[in-house]
Amino acid sequence: MAERYVLAYDLGTSALKAALVTFTGRVAALESHPVHLHLLPGGGAEQDPDEWWAALVAATHRLLARGVASPGQIAAIGCTAQWSATVAVDRSGRPLMPAISWMDTRGAPDVARLTGGPVAISGYGVDKLWLWIRRTGGIPGHAGKDSLAHILYIRRARPDVYAAAHKFLEPKDYLNLRLTGEFASTYEAMTLHWVTDNRDPYQIRYDPDLLAATGLDRAQLPDMLPATAVLGKLRPDVADELGLRPETHVVAGTPDIHAAAVGSGATRDLEPHLYVGTSSWISAHVPWMKTDLLHNMAAIPSAIPGRYLIANEQETAGACLTHLRDLLCEPGEAAGTRPEGGALNPHGVGGPGGEAACLDSAGAPAGAADPHSAGAAAGGPHHSGGPGAIERLLAAAAQVPPGSDGLIFTPWLYGERTPVEDPWVRGGFHNLSLRTTRGHLVRAVLEGVACNARWLLGAVESFAQRRMEPLRLIGGGARSALWCQVYADVLNRAVHQVDRPLEANVRGAGLVALVGLGELGFSDVPELVAVARTFEPNPAHRQTYDELFRAFLTVYRRNRGLYARLNRHTPA
Structure with missing residues (x-):
């Protein structure tokens, strides 16, 4: 047949x-x-x-x-x-x-x-x-x-x-x-x-x-x-x-x-699953309704009958990497477009030279699995910064030691929703020196986004009252083996890189429809979605990332008042 x-x-x-x-x-x-x-x-x-x-x-x-x-x-x-x-x-x-x-x-x-x-x-x-x-x-x-x-x-x-x-x-x-x-x-x-x-x-x-x-x-x-x-x-x-x-x-x-x-x-x-595209979240299905007002998080109705879904969102994740790419590119390379950074492009996204031209090796669009915009960030050739721009940046980051020699990046480029709701907070690089290279900047972005996920993970685990491991990783960020390892090390959790992670959204739409047709049950789904590779945390990096994470939280706590004064009348 x-x-x-x-x-x-x-x-x-x-x-x-x-x-x-x-x-x-x-x-x-x-x-x-x-x-x-x-x-x-x-x-x-x-x-x-x-x-x-x-x-x-x-x-x-x-x-x-x-x-x-x-x-x-x-x-x-x-x-x-x-x-x-x-x-x-x-x-x-x-x-x-x-x-x-x-x-x-x-x-x-x-x-x-x-x-x-x-x-x-x-x-x-x-x-x-x-x-x-x-x-x-x-x-x-x-x-x-x-x-x-x-x-x-x-x-x-x-x-x-x-x-x-x-x-x-x-x-x-x-x-x-x-x-x-x-x-x-x-x-x-x-x-x-x-x-x-x-x-x-x-x-x-x-x-x-x-x-x-x-x-x-x-x-x-x-x-x-x-x-x-x-x-x-x-x-x-x-x-x-x-x-x-x-x-x-x-x-x-x-x-x-x-x-x-x-x-x-x-x-x-x-x-649990961890999504890394333009935005990011850590979520899981649960059998109960619950609210964490302090961390702007709740368990809300899900697509699965009788189940709820832990809802939270980190506003910018992969968007931080693509924005850095566009800032580092030569003007002629960027050609005035920013196909993945929808939240950051005042002229609109997706036009000529934009996402339609951003194809991965399988012929799928680079942002194919990104729920909120085309932002899926890591690993796809032919972005606005020229062929292989993201790959070149990631290759430079791979030459930098874990912890980026103390360079800290805070990824709050569009305010933040969770684990704090703060529309005034903004991102930045901290502890720059004359020794800072392009590779340091890129690795610091990967680590800073992961530090924010660690902050969120603590709130999610408290919410769920259990340790969340392993984490299934989907979205554009999951294409980068380097970023997968950074997540495993920063979170101190095993990370399962889902096979063809950019297709998670559209695959999910198809699976929901198949359940509706009576061809599948939701209990069948885990066996149908393969894991491409497992990344285990490296114990040698534990102390480095614990120290980096403590400093990351300190940056926010000491500067949130400053962000509010500077940005209260300036939308992100």
Whole structure:
């Protein structure tokens, strides 16, 4: 019999990926098409939903043209996409304004007004903390990057759009609407609207008290389904546009972080994975809802029925390496583009010479598994700094001893979310000398990002009340053997480098769809995701990295007030 496939889509901040995933979870073919991000004054970040769709069509056509599968072999479609972005659409499904990106902070003052109070803890009114944490497991973030903040901003700044909006949709739900005509979302995708009662993972629902507290209109929010639900079939006109059969099923799907968790293979309870792309996180599925307000971390609904997912995020990881690459490149080499550094590029990302040109040796886009932007950092040739720019930098870093001769890099280039929520903190090199070389700078970036992960790991292990080991490593950073070893040494944990780590997101989207079709169970997933190599911590480096980590924390604690004074009126 001819092999059958899921057509999986992964919409990031700078590219859309389309892949054919076999019924055993293998990515058989992948194509990518760039999309642009537009940064605006005052913390705005927007994208064009029509450009998303055009990218989906273009990537699909190229994928099918490779001849790996015929339309008749594609059993279903599954989408994942950047999470906590907002598309306001009218009754016909037409966008009423550009999509507000997960990076947009213009709703921060609206959230502050909503969640404050005369008696406050960490800026939150005590009564508000009790209401939200007890029912949702968390509370709207002060940074203003949650979906709720976007809608509140639209209500304040664009009342015409708010009044005309039939639904506010997450990006994957907008793609599903275009595919099927259905206005729908999934339980875990709606978490960051902060209006769902999540106490029973099998009975998540919109909560009347939370809707009243936020002032959101239930009619403007989509109905919710499980991530594995079959949403419907392709609209006939869309089937013609894509070159697929109208009988093709569309599974509801899940956001990027949830898809990456599945695609890492860590679907059993308390099995951790570490994602290293533009951003980074350490996460695991757990059987309980829990909140750590101090470290801005919570266990929230996951794509797996009856399970929660530890949610946290380090804002910049691989983006630090690609930003350094662009700073070190000659002007002629960089050509004015920054395909991986979406958060740092004021002119948009993914254009000519950008991600579409960034191919690894397998022909996959360099950012193919990055949930939030194309940032997957390490190891791919042909970046904006010229062929092999990242490889040359990593080779230089490999010549520098562990600890970078005392050079410390702090990776807070876009503020920070976890293990501290601090929008004013900024990155930097500390303890530079005339002996500092380019290799020192690069290795210090690798170690500084890993030190931040160690800081986060301590909070995650306290949250989970267990040692997290081994850690499955996915994302662009996992392509670098040097960075994998740095992580193992800095964290003092065994690190499992997942095979083809850039494909974790799109593989996860395909696996969720396969569960929805009844072809797999989530318990089957760990055996389907191979580990390419295991990196053990080197005991000889233990003292060096313990000292470096202590100094890393000292830099933050002694300078956080300075960062706030310097940056309070300067968005990242």
